[in-house]
Amino acid sequence: MDLIHPHTKRDAAEALRDASAAGTRALVVGGRRHADKGEPTEVDAELWTTLLDDRVAYDPAEMLCVVEAGMRIRDLRMLLADGGQEWPVDAPDDATVGGVIATGGPTIRQLRVGAMRDTVVEMEVVTGDGRLVRSGARTVKNVTGYDVHRLMTGSLGTLGVIVQVALKVRPLPKMTRTLVTHEGGIELGRGLLDAVPLPAAVLAGPDRIVVRLEGWPEEVEEQTAAARSVAAAEELDTPFPGPLFPKAPIVAEAAVAPSRLGTLVAELGAYRALMGIGFAWVPFDDGSALGAFRSRVAELGGIAPVIRGPGGLGDDALPAADVHRRIKDAMDPAGILAPGRMG
Amino acid sequence: MPDLDAARKDLIAALGPEAVLTDPHALRLYARDASMVEGSAGLVAFVRSTEDVVACMRVAARHDLPVVPRGSGTGLAGAATPLGDPLLVVTSKMDRILEVSPEDRLAWVEPGVFNLDLANELRALGFTYAPDPSSQQVSSIGGNVNTNAGGPHCLAYGVTSAHVLALDVVLPDGTVERVGSEAPAARGYDLRGFVVGSEGTLGVVTAICVRLTPLPPAVRTMLLDFADVDDCARTVSGIVARGVVPAAIEMMDQGIVRAVEAFVHAGYPTDAAAVLLVEVDGIAAAVEAQAREIEAAAREHHVGTIRVASDDAERALLWKGRKSAFGAIARIAPHYHLHDCVVPRTKLAEILSGVYEIASRHDIVVTNVFHAGDGNLHPLFSFDRTVPGTLERVLAASDELVRLCVDAGGALSGEHGIGLEKRDFMPLVFTPDDLDAQACLRAAFDPDGRMNPRKVLPDGARCGDYAAAALAAEGALPEGTWI
Numbered sequence: 001m002d003l004i005h006p007h008t009k010r011d012a013a014e015a016l017r018d019a020s021a022a023g024t025r026a027l028v029v030g031g032r033r034h035a036d037k038g039e040p041t042e043v044d045a046e047l048w049t050t051l052l053d054d055r056v057a058y059d060p061a062e063m064l065c066v067v068e069a070g071m072r073i074r075d076l077r078m079l080l081a082d083g084g085q086e087w088p089v090d091a092p093d094d095a096t097v098g099g100v101i102a103t104g105g106p107t108i109r110q111l112r113v114g115a116m117r118d119t120v121v122e123m124e125v126v127t128g129d130g131r132l133v134r135s136g137a138r139t140v141k142n143v144t145g146y147d148v149h150r151l152m153t154g155s156l157g158t159l160g161v162i163v164q165v166a167l168k169v170r171p172l173p174k175m176t177r178t179l180v181t182h183e184g185g186i187e188l189g190r191g192l193l194d195a196v197p198l199p200a201a202v203l204a205g206p207d208r209i210v211v212r213l214e215g216w217p218e219e220v221e222e223q224t225a226a227a228r229s230v231a232a233a234e235e236l237d238t239p240f241p242g243p244l245f246p247k248a249p250i251v252a253e254a255a256v257a258p259s260r261l262g263t264l265v266a267e268l269g270a271y272r273a274l275m276g277i278g279f280a281w282v283p284f285d286d287g288s289a290l291g292a293f294r295s296r297v298a299e300l301g302g303i304a305p306v307i308r309g310p311g312g313l314g315d316d317a318l319p320a321a322d323v324h325r326r327i328k329d330a331m332d333p334a335g336i337l338a339p340g341r342m343g
Numbered sequence: 344m345p346d347l348d349a350a351r352k353d354l355i356a357a358l359g360p361e362a363v364l365t366d367p368h369a370l371r372l373y374a375r376d377a378s379m380v381e382g383s384a385g386l387v388a389f390v391r392s393t394e395d396v397v398a399c400m401r402v403a404a405r406h407d408l409p410v411v412p413r414g415s416g417t418g419l420a421g422a423a424t425p426l427g428d429p430l431l432v433v434t435s436k437m438d439r440i441l442e443v444s445p446e447d448r449l450a451w452v453e454p455g456v457f458n459l460d461l462a463n464e465l466r467a468l469g470f471t472y473a474p475d476p477s478s479q480q481v482s483s484i485g486g487n488v489n490t491n492a493g494g495p496h497c498l499a500y501g502v503t504s505a506h507v508l509a510l511d512v513v514l515p516d517g518t519v520e521r522v523g524s525e526a527p528a529a530r531g532y533d534l535r536g537f538v539v540g541s542e543g544t545l546g547v548v549t550a551i552c553v554r555l556t557p558l559p560p561a562v563r564t565m566l567l568d569f570a571d572v573d574d575c576a577r578t579v580s581g582i583v584a585r586g587v588v589p590a591a592i593e594m595m596d597q598g599i600v601r602a603v604e605a606f607v608h609a610g611y612p613t614d615a616a617a618v619l620l621v622e623v624d625g626i627a628a629a630v631e632a633q634a635r636e637i638e639a640a641a642r643e644h645h646v647g648t649i650r651v652a653s654d655d656a657e658r659a660l661l662w663k664g665r666k667s668a669f670g671a672i673a674r675i676a677p678h679y680h681l682h683d684c685v686v687p688r689t690k691l692a693e694i695l696s697g698v699y700e701i702a703s704r705h706d707i708v709v710t711n712v713f714h715a716g717d718g719n720l721h722p723l724f725s726f727d728r729t730v731p732g733t734l735e736r737v738l739a740a741s742d743e744l745v746r747l748c749v750d751a752g753g754a755l756s757g758e759h760g761i762g763l764e765k766r767d768f769m770p771l772v773f774t775p776d777d778l779d780a781q782a783c784l785r786a787a788f789d790p791d792g793r794m795n796p797r798k799v800l801p802d803g804a805r806c807g808d809y810a811a812a813a814l815a816a817e818g819a820l821p822e823g824t825w826i
Binding site for chain 2: 104131132138139140145147150197218258302313323324
């Protein structure tokens with residue numbers, strides 16, 4: 001397998017122009033944290049974004065940060081911490097900014113900080129045939145032109161290589177606290193969600209609920225009291241969010257309407273359900289149990305892509321399949337990027 | 344040329360005679376939206392269901408008619424102005440709230456539901472619909488979706504796209520697709536996110552799944568006045584620098600304060616050079632803490648008085664002043680032209696002096712009332728267009744204004760859209776490759792180029808095949824052809 005490791009956006013553009021001309025199938029790789037998602041088929045080359053990791057512009061007063069997309073989450077976190085701010089996504093240190101955006105991963109603290117997709121305000125992307133395309137603007141609000149970056153977010157590297165982004169960042173909370181209960185279940189999770197004002201996350205498992213609180217100190221105290229009025233809860237001092245089923249060979253990331261989480265996990269022995277949002281992470285030992293789970297998810301109107309191990313995105317039909325095909329043709333006319341990954 | 348008479352017959356057969364406007368005088372009423380550009384509608388259809396919209400799309404396809412969707416017609420950029428006698432699909436009669444699910448924190452609504460009606464309906468359940476454009480009494484959710492509308496409270500809560508979970512869209516070929524999902528993730532590309540803000544150029548939205556936002560337990564609304572515009576503008580970044588993101592920071596200058604005060608009598612200080620209307624919300628303790636920081640930031644910048652709304656009635660009155668600003672300025676002159684460029688918020692002070700300088704040089708009255716926290720300007724030129732030469736001066740000043748904002752690293756529009764009015768400024772902020780990619784992605788939804796043609800993208804920005812065809816026919820295209 002060939003390696004494409006561009007130092008600059010222009011290098012990336014030239015490499016993809018050549019790859020398109022030669023029909024070289026390529027997989028874009030950032031921190032390799034989501035390499036399983038969408039089960040990319042065999043490719044001829046990998047394009048690593050990790051040398052595209054410069055800081056481009058950051059002024060805390062603008063609450064915007066512009067970086068090249070190969071920057072690691074750890075480096076971005078340190079850069080922003082100097083300005084008393086954060087990019088509110090819950091991704092591992094060694095993931096890259098572009099990788100997190102391209103895989104469209106959920107933000108665990110979404111209830112409080114919003115969805116990752118709404119933090120990307122400007123993007124530069126190199127298309128499959130090597131054109132450099134920018135969309136959006138370096139302003140917190142903007143409706144100028146079509147938001148190409150919306151399509152790129154979560155597109156799993158099938159449309160182009162994200163090379164630079166402007167991100168909406170926010171002040172670091174003055175205080176954070178993680179509580180854990182001694183009992184679990186969706187019912188209790190819902191009780192906590194209803195009782196605690198403006199929590200960052202209520203993550204329910206079968207035998208415990210983790211409640212993440214953040215804000216002004218007085219606020220966190222008030223939230224803590226509200227949580228404890230529902231269930232006994234201890235303070236947890238491990239990092240939040242903790243790892244999800246690190247030993248499981250297969251982990252699915254189901255998404256259903258939040259009220260359906262109870263039905264979704266009713267017969268499962270292990271799960272983490274994000275109350276009020278509708279994500280549930282479920283471990284599996286093998287594909288047959290996954291298949292049964294996916295049937296249930298489909299009945300509930302959701303999806304369940306696998307984020308670790310084999311299993312792909314599932315075989316739900318793409319909405320507006322013709323539109324999907326024409327979008328792919330517009331961005332990657334030679335079809336060299338991650339063939340088969342989006343289906 | 345499309346045969347309008349034949350198309351009208353087909354449309355009446357499909358929708359019934361009462362749903363199709365035929366009177367030429369009535370058609371004139373639909374020749375423009377709230378922008379300054381006038382066009383002409385060939386046919387106007389009032390749809391009542393997704394099936395009606397499908398029928399419209401089929402008739403339009405059969406007769407090769409362009410289609411322009413229209414909500415309440417309050418758009419300020421000309422996106423709903425019909426050009427070249429298209430079929431105008433008016434969604435204002437699709438005005439039902441279809442479903443409210445507090446447990447899922449979502450509601451399904453038809454596009455014609457007024458923004459404020461939805462917010463009021465949700466209030467009883469302890470929720471709101473967060474985007475609150477100043478036009479919210481009369482602008483519809485469908486229109487809000489198509490412009491990706493903002494509003495004062497988008498500073499903390501985000502614009503429309505952050506509050507739309509899913510859409511039912513009728514594509515130009517008449518197929519109906521649901522994009523997005525009630526679930527927090529959906530299969531495929533984020534078509535939902537691409538359709539929001541697309542100004543009716545990709546299809547007709549017939550149902551919207553919106554996200555509900557819990558009403559905050561506590562709210563505090565403050566009016567801060569300043570003797571100096573610069574101090575007022577710099578307070579905005581001062582607040583942000585303290586790690587506070589208020590729910591809203593609105594700025595109004597003296598001209599607009601005086602017009603508003605004469606109109607609503609809210610006790611706005613008419614002798615101040617500028618005022619900030621700041622709102623913080625959340626848990627009571629957090630509201631206290633944020634208010635303290637805001638007051639400290641304001642004092643650093645020589646604030647005059649700080650008035651805190653003592654109850655809901657006073658709070659409503661202060662907001663009424665802000666939201667009726669565009670009505671109030673009718674007292675200054677009969678016509679207005681409004682821009683909504685966005686600039687980095689740290690450059691607000693210098694951009695504002697630039698705005699005043701441009702207006703003064705062109706001898707136009709300018710007032711400013713805007714979303715300062717977002718850096719989203721709303722310079723408002725007031726004038727009488729019946730005075731010869733006035734409109735030309737206004738347009739010249741507008742041109743300079745846009746360039747000033749773009750040179751400062753800004754964007755053409757923060758929430759009103761590009762439509763027709765700002766279409767030809769697009770090359771100021773995008774390269775030909777950028778515009779070509781946008782054109783090709785637009786064509787992915789609308790391969791025949793019949794959806795709201797000649798909007799958003801400047802003539803000349805087109806997708807591959809269009810480029811070849813249009814170049815070959817250069818100069819030989821009939822008026823109104825999609826180019």
